[in-house]
Amino acid sequence: MNAITSSPALARARTRWLKGVAADGGRARGSTSLLLLDTGAAIGFATGLAGAVEAVPSIGAMLPWAALMALSGGARGTFAMLATRVGAAGAEHAKLRLRRRIVATSLHRAPGSTATTGTLMNAAVDEVDAIDGYVARFLPARQAGAVAPFLVLAATALASPVAAGILFATLVPFILVMALAGGAAADVSRQQFLALSRLSGRFADRIRALPVVLAFGAEDREAAALGRAADDLARRTMRVLRVAFVSSGALEFFAALSVALVAVYCGFNLLHLLPFPVPEQLDLGRALFVLALAPEFYAPMRRLAAAYHDKQSAETAAERLAALEGERQSPVATVPLPRAAPGIVFDAVTIRYPGEDTAAVSHFSLDIAPGETVALLGPSGSGKSSLLHLLLRLAPLSEGAVRVGGIALAETGGVATIAAWVGQSPLIIAGSIRENLLLACPKASPQDLTRVIHAAGLGPMLARRPLGLDSPIDARGGGLSGGERRRIALARALLKSAPLLLLDEPTAHLDAQAEARLIATICRARAGCTTLIATHSERLAAIANRVIRLGETA
Structure with a gap:
């Protein structure tokens, strides 16, 4: 998977992608609004505090200010809590939407993708989770950080223009430190x-x-290799923490220094000890108001700095997730295939996987009549499986054309809707035998199950198990022989009642007796279907109407 590089154009594309993901959550603005209301409540708290202190000699006059202070303090807690909840809910919704997109992309990747199962699992789980902090915390903090300090600055300027000027002047080094810390991190x-x-x-x-x-x-x-990778991750994590601690310390220093400058100014102004003239004389109420608001001036930016790591994690995840989404096949308008047994035409077909110098199949032509059984016989590497994968759109069509039922394969989106598939390694899911069969048709009736069990020859195996169809099996098919796994896959394929049957090495690794029984089952199952079989077995190929022999290389 190729990551998006950090060039300015692609960085902007990554940012747009992240904003699109955040827009799916739809609640970042709500969280931002609550953070701004929190700033407004902070101004109300400072007003109540200053008014209450000035009114101390009179209890009656102090009560309204104390009530304002208590109300504003309660409102701050409420707004902060709601902002967290709304942000978390928006992030959860955005992650759910994104995870669905990534899973859909994983299931519809372009043929030849090199992403492994582990990579796709990590993308759908951990890398999608990395978006959480960006949506829940960073975006609201950034949007609030662009407005809230100026609300505080305006309120401060009403009480003390000089104190507001001090705050504004200290804003520049604070922003520079944030930028340097962000770049280092x-x-x-x-x-x-x-x-x-x-x-x-x-x-x-x-x-x-x-x-x-x-x-x-x-x-x-393998355990040692994983241990080395874990140690390397631990070292990198410690580097992140060191940079985070240093940058946080620098930010706190400048924030504290700025508040201290305001406090010194207010104190010296009240005592008439300023060594230079100023155009104002503060009283106790205005001085307390300014001092109470000074920390709030930096609070939105400190909140933003605390969420900056969430931004970095999200941007790195975005590089990988956007690249993965780029591997998804473009949707095409599909033409429905007929439900009757189709004819299939391969016309000078070439299959070349990305990154490979040689083609898996070169200039292959074959005309299969409706209802015909054709066996593709040849050694490993001759392209048998690739031709079946091509019909399912799991292999790329590099040259030539394929028509199914007279319709170009590119117009159909693949034959999966009309095909029953039995692969070399039958898929077994953890659960019961019944659940494995019902993958093909969840609404199948008991009569349908009985029919395919008999057709696939599963009766003797089920009779040996006390729970029959409800016997549990694990994801690796533990307790099942190779022939039994293939019979389950074949019964599942028959349950779909598809007019096209694609079999990829269905008798591989079976002994002669098991192979003979499975061949007899396949011979019965192919009735009324167009059947294409990729195999090494001469005995299986013998049941076909035609045998196409592929060479050492296709």
């Missing part, structure tokens, strides 16, 4: 996120391949 954050993504993908791939790892005694080697 960007690279280390990106490297840490990429290391996390690689580790997650590798771990998922090794779990998926665990039987092979154990069979070859490679568990110690």
Whole structure:
């Protein structure tokens, strides 16, 4: 998967992509509005505090100001809580929409994509989750940070233009420090996120391949490799934390320094000890008002700085997710295929996978009549499976044309809607045998199940199991022989009642007796279907109307 580079044009494209994702949440503006209301409540609290202190000699006069202070304080807590909740809800909605897009992209990638199962799982789970902080915290903080300080500055200027000028003057170095801290954090954050993504993908791939790892005694080697990757991730995470601590310390220093300057000015002004003339003389109320508001001037920017790491993580995830979405096949207007057994024509077809110098299939032509059974016989690498994958749009058509039922394959979007498929490694899901069969037709009746069980020869296997169809099996098909797994796949294919039957090495790795029984089952199942079989087996090929022999290379 190629990541988006950091050139200005592509950085802008990445930002637009992120904004589009955030717009799916639809609640960033609501959270921003609540943060601005929080700033307004802070101004109200400062007003109540100043008024209450000035009115201390009179309890009656102090009560309204105290009430304003209490009301504003309660409002601040309420607005902050609601802003967090609204932001989190918007982020959850945006992630749900994005995760659906990524899963759909994973299922409709262009043929030849190099993304592994672990990479796709990590993209759909961890990398989508990296968008959470961007939508829930960073976007509202950035939008509020562009307005809230100036609201505070305007309120401060009403009480003390000089104090407002001090705050404004200290804003420039504060922004410079934020920019420098952000730049320093960007690279280390990106490297840490990429290391996390690689580790997650590798771990998922090794779990998926665990039987092979154990069979070859490679568990110690793989565990050591994962340990090294985890240590590298830990080192990168510590770099991120170091940069975050240093940048946070610098930001806090400048914020505290700015507040201190305002406090010194107010104190010396009240005591008439300023060494230079100023066009104002503060009273206690205005001085307290300014002092109470000074920290609020920097609060939105400190909130933004705290969420900056969320931005970096989201941008790194956006590079990978946008690149993954770029691998999705463009939707095409599809022409529905007839439900009758179709004829299939391969006309000078060439299949070349991306990144490969040689073609998997070159200039292959074949005309299959409706209802005919054709066996593609040849050694590994001759292109048998690629031709079946081409019909399912799992392999790229580089040259030539394919027509199914007289309709160009490019206009159909593939034959999946009318095809029953049995692959080399039948898919088994964790659950019961019944659930595995019903993948093809969830609403199948008990009579339909009985029919395909008999047709696929599953009766003897089910009779040996106390729970029959409800017998549990794990995702690896534990407890099932190779022939039984293939019979389940074949029964599932028959349950679809499709007019096109595609079989990819259905008898591979079976002993002679099991192969003979499965061949007899396939011979019955192909009735009324156009059938295309890719196989090494001469015995299976013998049931076909025609045998097409492919060479060492296609």
